[in-house]
Amino acid sequence: MFKRITDDLDAMLERLPTHIAQPLRERDDLSELLEVVMDLGRLPEARYPDREIVLSNKEVSEEDIEYIVSRIATFGGDNRAGIARTLHRISAIRNREGRIVGLTCRIGRAVYGTIGLISDLVESGKSILLLGRPGVGKTTMLREVARVLADDLKKRVVVVDTSNEIAGDGDIPHPSIGRARRMQVTSPNLQHAVMIEAVENHMPQVIVIDEISTELEAHAARTIAERGVQLIATAHGNTLDNLILNPTLSDLTGGIQTVTLGDEEARRRRTQKSILERKAPPTFDIVVEIQDWYHVVVHSDVAEVVDALLRGRPVPPEVRWMDETAEIRKEQKTPAERPVVRKALPGTTTRIYPFGINRIRLEQAISHLELPAKLASDVKEANLLITSKSHYRRKPQPILDAEAAGISIYVLRNNKSSHMERSLINIFDLETPEEPISLATKEAEEAIAQVLNGKKAVELSPQNSYLRMLQHQLAERHSLSSQSTGREPRRRVRIFHSGDGAQ
Secondary structure, three states: OOEEOOHHHHHHHOOOHHHHHHHHOOOOOHHHEEEEEEEOOOEEEEEOEEEEEEEOOOOEEEEHHHHHHOOOOOOOOOOOOOOOOOOEEEEEOOOOOOOOEEEEEEEEEEEEHHHHOOOOHHHHHOOOOOOOOOOOOOOHHHHHHHHHHHHOOOOOOOEEOOOOOOOOOOOOOEEEHHHOOEEOOOOHHHHHHHHHHHHHHHOOOEEEEEEOOOHHHHHHHHHHHHHOOOOEEEEEOOOOHHHHHHOOHHHOOEEEEEEEOOOHHHHHHHHOOOEEEOOOOOOOOOEEEEEEEEEEEEEEOHHHHHHHHEEEEEEEEOOEEEEEOOOEEEEEEOOOOOOOOOOOOOOOOOOEEEOOOOOOHHHHHHHHHHOOEEOOOEEEEEEEEEHHHHHHHOHHHHHHHHHHHHEEEEEEEOOOOOHHHEEEEHOOOOOOOOHHHHHHHHHHHHHHHHHHOOOOOEEOOOOOOOHHHHHHHHHHHHOEEEEOOOOOOOOOEEEEOHHOOOO
């Protein structure tokens, strides 16, 4: 698939002091430049995806900062400014007195042809949520989506543009969004209001939004979707799993509520009395996890995926990628698929060498499952190496040493505690325990029964903020009081009668 990139780089270079701009002009890798960083009293740097380059042996002065500030637009309340009719962004760092002491000059690029991987989804008319880590290309893809919908599909598209991230600075939108109209947001905390205004005043068929990040914006998104408007947006979080467990944004996937079943229904379902169910239809029909320019993971029916996850039977997503010939490839993951290289055969005590994963979380998972395992400090002492997918692909020396020595290797999909526990269960061939959500609600239900039977108070096990929220809701449902106590990661819920006080 052909890609055309425009970056208006001269517009940025013209606004940099000569001793910083000139070294950049002499380089032959400007197409990879991400940003120029200038901090008062330090050497200016150019940042690339995999390296940083010092641009001058002269420290950044107040005059250098003023040189740039006087040549760009006014900074808004979010300390961001731009250059008219470009996609570049300049962000300021201020001292206590409000004086600018640092600048980050980020290069904005329009990339035409980025939505080939999801063009069929965009054309379907369904609402789509894009997820991915910062810098992976979510905003770039949004611009292309807006242009294709407005120009190629002839739809009425409105871009709600907070901080002018999507369509650039100035009153005239950048041509990368095509004929789509743009509504600017004066302050990030007003984005939800402008989202509603766009629907009520301008009759769009499609609304495009970058970074839904607050509960008000999530509610506004639901209002838009319920009015039959196609919504294309991005949100914080790398995966759909992250989003479901995000208490602020879980409403985008329908939200989760605790439901108490009758005895007969619980027996029929062969489950505990308190279960988790989706609260409402998802705001977005489709979730796309962007891994990089050429790889995405597609969850084509969010309602089905959420329901299946809550029942412990995850639906395999569709993986899409672009091969060397620019052809789009698709593959449906199988439910049993997991990135295991060789399954470890544990002995009496398994010595595990963690490489590129969180050692503390792994130790906690081993302790929680009461496994006959210890962590090794050297790969030579281990009979099992656990690593991440990205580290295994790069094949650094410890992994090569493990392979050469015949040490078993297990590859984790992510660094989350819950996934580590599930992986250890597979490695040690244990019976699968209940999921963390089920365990947390079951513990709360047992504590509630104890308090209702006369116990003064019951303190639960430490949980993350989302699971604590579910436990609080369960206590409230039974007309009991609850409070969170302790510090992370040992913060926990205490359940008690209202009259007993929060001791």
